[in-house]
Amino acid sequence: MLMFECPHCKQATLTFKQKLLAGKWCDVICPNCGGRSCAYPALLVVLYFFYTWDVMLFGYLTVHETSVLYLGVMIGGWLLLEMFGISLPLARMKSTSPATTPGNPPR
Numbered sequence: 001m002l003m004f005e006c007p008h009c010k011q012a013t014l015t016f017k018q019k020l021l022a023g024k025w026c027d028v029i030c031p032n033c034g035g036r037s038c039a040y041p042a043l044l045v046v047l048y049f050f051y052t053w054d055v056m057l058f059g060y061l062t063v064h065e066t067s068v069l070y071l072g073v074m075i076g077g078w079l080l081l082e083m084f085g086i087s088l089p090l091a092r093m094k095s096t097s098p099a100t101t102p103g104n105p106p107r
C-alpha cells in the first residue's frame, strides 16, 4: 500500500486518502504520533488557481467550440493537477491539545 511520510515522526504512516485530502485544504493527523500536518497553503493557492484556470478555459472552449477534445483536455489537466496535489510536501502544524507544561513539551 502506498504510504507517505509524516513530517513529525518521519515514519511512512499517512495513507493515500489522507495525502489526497491534504491537497483539499484538510488537516492530516498521523496515526503514529498524533501530529497535525497540512499541505503548504501558498502551494495550494497556486494549485487552485490552475484548477480554476483549467475549468474556466477548457470548459468555455468545450461549450463554445462544441468539441469533446477540449473536454478531454480539461479532464486530463484536472487529473494532472490531482497528481500534483498529492505530491505537495506537508507542513507541520501545532497541536490543538491544551497548553503544555514544562514536563509535557509540545510535539
Ligand SMILES: [Zn+2]
Pocket (backbone or CB within 6 Å): 006, 007, 008, 009, 010, 011, 013, 030, 031, 032, 033, 034, 035
Ligand atoms: Zn507522525
